[in-house]
Amino acid sequence: MISISNTTATLAWRNLWRHSRRTLLTIAAMVFADTLLVFMLGLQFGQYRMMIDNSLRVFTGQMQVQARGYLDEPHMFRSIPAADKLATSIRNNTRLDAVAVRGYGFALVSSGARTIGAQISGVDPQHEPLVSSIPGLVKQGRYLQGSNSNELVVGSTLARNLKVSPGDELTLLGSGRDGSIAATVAPVVGIFESGNRDLDRQMLSMPLDTFREVFSMGDHAHSIIIGGERSQADSIAAGARAALPADGELVLLSWEKLLPGLKQAIQADFTSAWFMYLVLIVLVAFGVLNTMLMSVLERTHEFGILLALGVRHGRLGRMIITESAVLAAIGLLLGMLAGGMVIWYFRVHGFTYPGMEAMGERFNIPSVLHPEVSLRSLLPGPLAVFIATLLASLYPIWHMRKLRPIEALQTI
Amino acid sequence: MNSTAVSCRKVNKIFAQGELAVHALTSIDLDIASGGFVCLSGPSGSGKTTLLNMIGGLDRPTDGEITVAGQRIDRMSMSDLAELRLQHIGFVFQAYNLIPVLSARENVEFVMQLQGVPSSERRDRAMAILAEVGLQGMEDRRPGELSGGQQQRVAVARAIVSKPALILADEPTANLDSVTAEKLMQLMRDLNSQIGTTFVISTHDKLMMSYAKRLLKLHDGRIIDDIIQDDRQE
Ligand SMILES: Nc1ncnc2c1ncn2[C@@H]1O[C@H](COP(=O)(O)OP(=O)(O)O)[C@@H](O)[C@H]1O
Ligand SMILES: [Mg+2]
Numbered sequence: 001m002i003s004i005s006n007t008t009a010t011l012a013w014r015n016l017w018r019h020s021r022r023t024l025l026t027i028a029a030m031v032f033a034d035t036l037l038v039f040m041l042g043l044q045f046g047q048y049r050m051m052i053d054n055s056l057r058v059f060t061g062q063m064q065v066q067a068r069g070y071l072d073e074p075h076m077f078r079s080i081p082a083a084d085k086l087a088t089s090i091r092n093n094t095r096l097d098a099v100a101v102r103g104y105g106f107a108l109v110s111s112g113a114r115t116i117g118a119q120i121s122g123v124d125p126q127h128e129p130l131v132s133s134i135p136g137l138v139k140q141g142r143y144l145q146g147s148n149s150n151e152l153v154v155g156s157t158l159a160r161n162l163k164v165s166p167g168d169e170l171t172l173l174g175s176g177r178d179g180s181i182a183a184t185v186a187p188v189v190g191i192f193e194s195g196n197r198d199l200d201r202q203m204l205s206m207p208l209d210t211f212r213e214v215f216s217m218g219d220h221a222h223s224i225i226i227g228g229e230r231s232q233a234d235s236i237a238a239g240a241r242a243a244l245p246a247d248g249e250l251v252l253l254s255w256e257k258l259l260p261g262l263k264q265a266i267q268a269d270f271t272s273a274w275f276m277y278l279v280l281i282v283l284v285a286f287g288v289l290n291t292m293l294m295s296v297l298e299r300t301h302e303f304g305i306l307l308a309l310g311v312r313h314g315r316l317g318r319m320i321i322t323e324s325a326v327l328a329a330i331g332l333l334l335g336m337l338a339g340g341m342v343i344w345y346f347r348v349h350g351f352t353y354p355g356m357e358a359m360g361e362r363f364n365i366p367s368v369l370h371p372e373v374s375l376r377s378l379l380p381g382p383l384a385v386f387i388a389t390l391l392a393s394l395y396p397i398w399h400m401r402k403l404r405p406i407e408a409l410q411t412i
Numbered sequence: 413m414n415s416t417a418v419s420c421r422k423v424n425k426i427f428a429q430g431e432l433a434v435h436a437l438t439s440i441d442l443d444i445a446s447g448g449f450v451c452l453s454g455p456s457g458s459g460k461t462t463l464l465n466m467i468g469g470l471d472r473p474t475d476g477e478i479t480v481a482g483q484r485i486d487r488m489s490m491s492d493l494a495e496l497r498l499q500h501i502g503f504v505f506q507a508y509n510l511i512p513v514l515s516a517r518e519n520v521e522f523v524m525q526l527q528g529v530p531s532s533e534r535r536d537r538a539m540a541i542l543a544e545v546g547l548q549g550m551e552d553r554r555p556g557e558l559s560g561g562q563q564q565r566v567a568v569a570r571a572i573v574s575k576p577a578l579i580l581a582d583e584p585t586a587n588l589d590s591v592t593a594e595k596l597m598q599l600m601r602d603l604n605s606q607i608g609t610t611f612v613i614s615t616h617d618k619l620m621m622s623y624a625k626r627l628l629k630l631h632d633g634r635i636i637d638d639i640i641q642d643d644r645q646e
Contacts (some may be wrong), residue, residue: 302512308505311501312490405470
């Protein structure tokens with residue numbers, strides 16, 4: 001058996017190099033397609049990773065603890081009791097400092113004659129910089145200091161709409177957790193520009209303890225933001241989950257749950273890209289089909305000799321598919337190698353193209369991309385080309401399946 | 413050696429060529445004894461190739477019975493026919509008999525490989541038979557590096573190496589010059605007497621016919637003459 005399949009392999013290998021230029025061109029087409037696919041996928045994954053990292057870095061964090069149901073219906077009363085203690089035990093469990101407590105409320109904000117509805121976030125000025133980039137993005141004035149000082153930082157668009165700058169006072173009017181009226185007057189100490197349109201237009205922050213007082217929150221909060229590296233998300237999540245009470249009233253939410261829009265945008269982008277890749281793969285498959293069909297048809301007489309010698313159609317089919325498999329395997333290896341080298345180069349040196357700066361601004365991402373060098377960049381494209389190549393060789397085999405020896409022998 | 417290698421009973425072959433029916437073989441009755449050295453002669457279009465193809469199971473008769481090596485082959489399945497050819501029949505065609513990407517030795521070994529002969533034995537037998545047909549030292553050449561006569565010798569070596577019951581050769585000398593052609597005929601005749609393998613060879617060359625122990629003349633798909641010749645070439 002082994003010696004027979006050896007013959008098949010030897011025959012396949014030699015037959016491939018009968019028309020070495022044709023074979024090389026076919027391999028070149030596969031390698032080109034593979035490289036393109038690896039590069040595009042690597043770039044895409046690199047871009048998604050950057051989009052996610054940049055989005056999460058602004059305000060969301062890697063994951064959050066919230067009261068059950070708060071994400072879907074953010075009522076003030078759906079809050080986390082004894083939130084600071086819980087945050088401390090999460091810090092201990094995860095050995096991560098980047099854990100910050102937040103409360104959220106809604107208020108009408110007035111300055112002089114203008115009144116605008118705004119989202120209020122009560123933040124812990126000590127830990128907030130570890131989970132959010134907003135404290136570092138204050139363009140005028142300064143960020144909050146001390147957890148119970150009476151001061152505000154305001155999003156840039158909101159500040160412009162209210163016509164306030166640091167030093168001006170704002171009046172807040174909303175309702176507290178218990179339904180009471182929540183009202184306060186506080187000075188603006190800083191204006192931030194996060195780059196996120198919604199946050200810049202709608203949000204202002206105040207120190208957490210001040211927030212709790214104004215909105216009658218006691219020791220409650222609405223969210224515990226957990227930062228850290230995304231590559232470590234699983235172990236961080238395990239540590240955080242261990243700190244949650246067993247009654248299930250609190251839930252740990254991943255970024256996919258917190259920002260479903262981002263995830264959907266990525267999936268939609270990925271789907272449309274795959275369609276393009278599919279077209280490329282099909283084109284290459286047809287190229288291979290053409291090569292294989294040509295090489296099979298021109299050997300019809302030879303197949304007639306083989307049939308006359310007593311070779312069965314099944315073996316003939318195996319011979320043809322072995323040729324494609326060898327061809328496809330060479331393409332796969334060289335394609336992954338070439339693709340890997342290309343994305344490795346751009347990972348080190350960065351990749352940019354015209355128009356990317358505009359896009360970078362829109363999606364809040366840097367204008368130089370670093371492709372992701374990973375198996376999920378390297379494998380799917382070349383593997384798809386490999387499989388398509390094998391499938392393409394089925395047609396010539398199907399074509400040969402009923403070849404009669406005399407017909408084959410009469411073909412010159 | 414009195415058994416029958418091939419027998420045909422009322423074999424007809426009709427090709428449909430468009431509207432026309434071509435009677436390539438008409439009512440062939442024929443018995444060929446084991447160990448025979450038979451020449452099929454006749455002008456072009458007389459049915460030589462068709463008869464050889466029928467006997468070799470490469471094509472089916474329209475009707476009639478064909479028995480080869482004791483087996484009825486006219487109704488055999490494609491895959492059983494392939495097995496029969498592999499085990500019992502060797503073919504030599506007019507030209508382009510060999511697998512171009514394999515060396516002379518590999519071409520000879522190929523059939524043995526299909527039969528499952530172990531590789532060391534294969535090699536020895538291939539080397540021996542190639543020496544016997546006069547190709548010592550050329551075992552590693554590819555067909556493209558051999559002359560037409562040498563290629564036909566490799567084809568004969570490949571056909572005979574696994575000692576089949578029957579070798580069918582369709583105008584094996586047609587592409588060779590007369591000296592080379594005679595050498596090939598002499599070779600086949602020698603192998604026939606040494607090993608006892610039955611040969612059925614088609615030709616329309618008078619000189620080649622003189623090598624036959626038995627000469628069958630075909631005309632318009634019918635056997636018109638059946639001559640037993642003496643062994644004067646030996
Ligand atoms: N596949 C075919 N289709 C139609 N007619 C055929 C076919 N093969 C052979 N013939 C016809 O059968 C007759 C015998 O052909 P063939 O056996 O090739 O003769 P030979 O080998 O003696 O020259 C010829 O008239 C030829 O045209
Ligand atoms: Mg003929």
